[in-house]
Amino acid sequence: MNITVIYNPTAGGGRERRLRHFVRALEEGGGKVRLYHTRAPGDATRYLRGLADQGEVVVAAGGDGTTNDVINGLNPGVALALFPIGTANVLSRELSIPRRPEAAAKVVLDGRTLNVTPARLNGRRFMVMAGIGYDAWVVDQVDLILKRRVGKLAYVISMIRQLFRYGQVQYRITVDGRPLDCFSAVITNGRYYGGSFVLSREAGLAKRSLQVLMFQRPGLGFLLRCLAALVVGRMERVDGVASLSAEKVTVTAPGLEPVQADGDPVGWLPAEIELEPAPVKLRVPWA
Numbered sequence: 001m002n003i004t005v006i007y008n009p010t011a012g013g014g015r016e017r018r019l020r021h022f023v024r025a026l027e028e029g030g031g032k033v034r035l036y037h038t039r040a041p042g043d044a045t046r047y048l049r050g051l052a053d054q055g056e057v058v059v060a061a062g063g064d065g066t067t068n069d070v071i072n073g074l075n076p077g078v079a080l081a082l083f084p085i086g087t088a089n090v091l092s093r094e095l096s097i098p099r100r101p102e103a104a105a106k107v108v109l110d111g112r113t114l115n116v117t118p119a120r121l122n123g124r125r126f127m128v129m130a131g132i133g134y135d136a137w138v139v140d141q142v143d144l145i146l147k148r149r150v151g152k153l154a155y156v157i158s159m160i161r162q163l164f165r166y167g168q169v170q171y172r173i174t175v176d177g178r179p180l181d182c183f184s185a186v187i188t189n190g191r192y193y194g195g196s197f198v199l200s201r202e203a204g205l206a207k208r209s210l211q212v213l214m215f216q217r218p219g220l221g222f223l224l225r226c227l228a229a230l231v232v233g234r235m236e237r238v239d240g241v242a243s244l245s246a247e248k249v250t251v252t253a254p255g256l257e258p259v260q261a262d263g264d265p266v267g268w269l270p271a272e273i274e275l276e277p278a279p280v281k282l283r284v285p286w287a
C-alpha cells in the first residue's frame with residue numbers, strides 16, 4: 001500500500017520520536033511510505049496539490065489544523081488517515097483513533113472506512129467545525145508561542161481574555177434559508193469541542209448534516225452558564241442556546257469579525273458554509 005504521511009513538526013510541540021515509531025510500524029506492516037515535513041501553515045495543501053499520485057492513503061500526522069490543510073489538498077478517491085499528535089485532536093477523539101504509534105499505524109493499514117462529509121467555508125474545506133463570535137475571537141487571539149509551551153492552557157487564557165467581547169456584536173445567521181440572530185455560533189460536523197467536551201448530542205461525523213449551535217442571549221452570565229454546560233456535555237439544554245440541523249448556513253455582521261475553522265483562523269465574515277456533495281473516506285478502527 002502506498003502511503004503519504006504529512007507531518008507537522010510544530011503540532012503538539014513536535015513529536016519526532018513518535019513519528020519515527022509510526023513510520024517504522026507502517027513499513028513493517030507492508031506500507032510503502034513517502035514522508036513530508038511541512039514548513040509552514042498551508043504547506044501540506046500546496047504539497048499535496050502538486051502530487052499527481054498521492055498513494056492510496058494520506059495520513060495527517062498532527063492535530064486538527066494539519067488535517068484541515070491535508071483535506072484541502074486531498075485528491076478525490078484517496079483515503080484519509082490520522083496520526084493524532086496535535087494539541088486537542090478533536091477529530092481523532094470522536095473517531096477513537098489510537099494515539100500509540102503502532103496502534104495508529106494498524107488503523108492506517110487494516111482499519112475500516114467511514115464516510116465523513118466535509119463542509120466548505122468560503123470555498124475552503126473544514127472537517128470538524130467552524131465558529132463565529134466569541135469562539136472565533138478566542139482562536140484568533142490565542143498566543144501561539146504560549147501554545148507551544150503550555151498546549152491547551154493557552155486557549156483557556158484566551159477564553160478568559162476574550163470574555164469581554166461576548167454580546168457586543170449581533171450576527172445575522174441564515175440556516176437553510178431561515179434568518180436568525182445570535183451573539184455567537186458554532187457550526188459543527190462532529191460532537192466534540194476543545195478535546196473531549198461534548199458540544200452537541202445531535203451532531204455526529206457519520207451523519208450527512210451540520211449542526212448549528214446559536215447563542216441567542218447576550219451577557220457574561222449567560223456565556224459562563226454555557227461554558228459550564230459544555231464541561232458537563234449539556235450545551236443544548238441551556239435556555240437561549242438553539243441547535244438546528246442544516247446543510248447550508250450564511251453569517252454576516254457589521255464590522256471586521258473573524259471566523260475559525262478546525263481550530264485555526266480562516267478569515268473574516270461574511271461566511272458561506274455548505275456541506276459538500278461527496279464524503280471523504282476516513283480510516284477508522286474496527287468497532
Ligand SMILES: Nc1ncnc2c1ncn2[C@@H]1O[C@H](COP(=O)(O)OP(=O)(O)OP(=O)(O)O)[C@@H](O)[C@H]1O
Pocket residue numbers: 008009010011012013038039040041042043062063064065066067069085086087088089090262263264
Ligand atoms: N512547519 C510549520 N510551521 C508552522 N506552522 C505549521 C507548520 N506546518 C503546519 N503548520 C500549521 O500549524 C497549525 C497548527 O497545527 P495543528 O492544529 O495540527 O496542531 P495543534 O494546534 O497542536 O493541534 P489541534 O488543532 O488538534 O489542537 C496549523 O494551522 C497548520 O497549518
